[in-house]
Amino acid sequence: MLNLSDVLQTNKMISEQKLDIRTITLGLSLLPCLSAGPASLPQAVYDRICKKAENLVRVGEEIEADYGIPIVNKRISVTPVSLILEGADPVAIAKAMDRAAKAVGVNFIGGYSALVHKRMGLCDEKLIRSIPEALCETELVCSSVNVGSTRAGINMDAVALMGKVIREAALRSRDSDGLACAKLVVFCNAVEDNPFMAGAFHGVGEGDEAINVGVSGPGVVAQALKAVRGQPFDVVAEEIKRTAFKITRMGQLVAREASRRLDLPFGIVDLSLAPTPAMGDSVAHILEEMGLERCGIHGTTAALALLNDAVKKGGVMASSHVGGLSGAFIPVSEDIGMIEAARCGALTLDKLEAMTCVCSVGLDMIAVPGDTDESTLSAIIADEAAIGMVNNKTTAVRVIPAVGKGVGEELVFGGLLGQAPVMPVHKGSAKDFIARGGRIPAPIHSLKN
Amino acid sequence: MKAVITVLGKDRTGIIAHVSSLLYEENVNILDISQTIMGGMFTMIMLVELSDQGSHFAQVRERLMALAESMHMEIRMQHSDIFDAMHRV
Incomplete structure (x- = not known):
């Protein structure tokens, strides 16, 4: 039998001490979208997110009701976009991610990201330079850039570029108190399964999908x-x-x-x-x-x-x-x-x-x-x-x-x-x-x- | 599935009667009840068993919420797994 004080303690934690599940984050690989080709890539990204995440919010709300525990955010993290960018317009992909996030009803979508801890490739640099525009043209997209790691050292070219990017993002979003910068994280040793924003992305070692939960x-x-x-x-x-x-x-x-x-x-x-x-x-x-x-x-x-x-x-x-x-x-x-x-x-x-x-x-x-x-x-x-x-x-x-x-x-x-x-x-x-x-x-x- | 119903509020007559007759109407079996008065507040937890259909859970919970409002009590119904998870190793 359940103990009266255990039950009351749990409910007190939830109602008075603000215990909650901070996020259920669906990690989603965008690599399957590559076959669509650069011109159709934004649509393929939109379709894949909408298909895989269509039940995420509903299921989150059901669990919330069944267990009586608030689940504050439902989110999506995707493959770092620089990896699928070849030939495509980065901002068009950001907009597709934003539309898809709104269509499925999640709070944020992360993964407008580049991993450049050793060097920046052409696609990486293209994506990084597009970050201020992408974050100001969208509402729910979050971005991150990994500029260093214990194994690779620190890419100081990327560090220099990120100073410029942050400054530009702040200027572009000055009317919203620099909100674009609140959606942009610069990492060292970024993790591939982080469910928290703004730094969530779905790493390449992660398989097609994963459910990650942040308490x-x-x-x-x-x-x-x-x-x-x-x-x-x-x-x-x-x-x-x-x-x-x-x-x-x-x-x-x-x-x-x-x-x-x-x-x-x-x-x-x-x-x-x-x-x-x-x-x-x-x-x-x-x-x-x-x-x-x-x-x-x-x-x-x-x-x-x-x-x-x-x-x-x-x-x-x-x-x-x-x-x-x-x-x-x-x-x-x-x-x-x-x-x-x-x-x-x-x-x-x-x-x-x-x-x-x-x-x-x-x-x-x-x-x-x-x-x-x-x-x-x-x-x-x-x-x-x-x-x-x-x-x-x-x-x-x-x-x-x-x-x-x-x-x-x-x-x-x-x-x-x-x-x-x-x-x-x-x-x-x-x-x-x-x-x-x-x-x-x-x-x-x-x-x- | 098993669920835990928690009832909290100012003590008065008929609380258990109201809750249990609602459960009877919904064909929900009561497995265990623990009730006490803590600091002048009526405090009760019930372990109940109901059909595995999610819709039944939602329906019973909705009726309990309505009852809570009419009796000026606080009533919760939660899947019992959450308490097992948190308090049993």
């Missing part, structure tokens, strides 16, 4: 830690592990069920703690619950390291296949605690960079002054990619130059993307550094074979 639940962890106030970190880590286990088991259940009902293979559960701007759904507040007056002060990196590790340890036993990014997310604009910490100056770009050494992502959803030049944006990307490359982990940069705004002002995106206080960047030029181009060689510990 969430910072509010549940914060609440659990309230019960162990003042106790040693061993106790804190145990409590987080227990909570992560429960959250992930629910993700595993939903992933299996979605896979069964859609008759598509189960891929992975991504056991990330993904915050939202809603009160009580903040990763920063978990760190503060550990005893920090504000997120961003000294001690924050250690607190985040513990959190990230305990989440993985708790979650890994709860799922048969853990993948994606799996850890704690620290997107500034999407986390009410981070927003408050950035507003009062406790949280700086430098501290965030340090935090990305110990968590699952990178500099995420950060607004920088509108006059930040492209070489500074590239230098921010290079720093972050270096952390990823050397530490053998995924790092990412999703920064939004706030066109016409400076420190003290804010960008407002609304919804899950929240609002971003503009954070100061270091003065001084990195122009000559970025202009060098070429590749930063892979670190010695990449030679594992």
Whole structure:
């Protein structure tokens, strides 16, 4: 028989602590579309997405109703578009993806992407240069570019180009507070099965389709830690592990069920703690619950390291296949605690960079002054990619130059993307550094074979 | 399929009677009931068995929602797997 307190605990997590399944993401290979030829490629992409994803939203809603657990997003990730681009117009494909996403009713579609960690091919460069236009001409398309990896080093030509692309995307979407930049991620060590946006794409080793599920639940962890106030970190880590286990088991259940009902293979559960701007759904507040007056002060990196590790340890036993990014997310604009910490100056770009050494992502959803030049944006990307490359982990940069705004002002995106206080960047030029181009060689510990 | 019905709200007469007669009308078998008063609030969970058709689940849930509204209670019906998944290793 079920235990009364177990049932009530689960329902309390859902209703009061904002426990939810953040996303069911259908990973879809677009390689079968290639036979259509360049001229018919956009239509072939549209048709394939509509056919394979036609039941995704309905099944998601059914699972939501049957289990009483909110599933916030239904999404699609596709093969990096640069791989199928030969001879075709990239923006036409972005528009086809956008139309298809709207036709099947998903929240976002990711995969307008290029993997250029060693070098840029012609199609890669064509796609990258088209990103600002593609993101401004569409609503639901998300884009990502992998510019480095532990095995290949950092492609500094691509890093330089991405500074320009981000700047142009911000200028083109200045009327929507730079929204195009919120849909663009620059990665090092990108993962091929990430269900979270904006960085989701369906890697080439993934088969034709996969159901990947991203769980969430910072509010549940914060609440659990309230019960162990003042106790040693061993106790804190145990409590987080227990909570992560429960959250992930629910993700595993939903992933299996979605896979069964859609008759598509189960891929992975991504056991990330993904915050939202809603009160009580903040990763920063978990760190503060550990005893920090504000997120961003000294001690924050250690607190985040513990959190990230305990989440993985708790979650890994709860799922048969853990993948994606799996850890704690620290997107500034999407986390009410981070927003408050950035507003009062406790949280700086430098501290965030340090935090990305110990968590699952990178500099995420950060607004920088509108006059930040492209070489500074590239230098921010290079720093972050270096952390990823050397530490053998995924790092990412999703920064939004706030066109016409400076420190003290804010960008407002609304919804899950929240609002971003503009954070100061270091003065001084990195122009000559970025202009060098070429590749930063892979670190010695990449030679594992 | 098995489902868990949770009923929460201010204690009053006839709560169990209303819920169980609705279930009787819908041919839903009650397997177990656990009920208590927590902090002055009526709290009940029921483990029930109903036919495997998804439409039956949806119909019963809809009627329970209507009952919840008329009685000013909070009623949920969920697939029991979610609790097993979260609380059993």
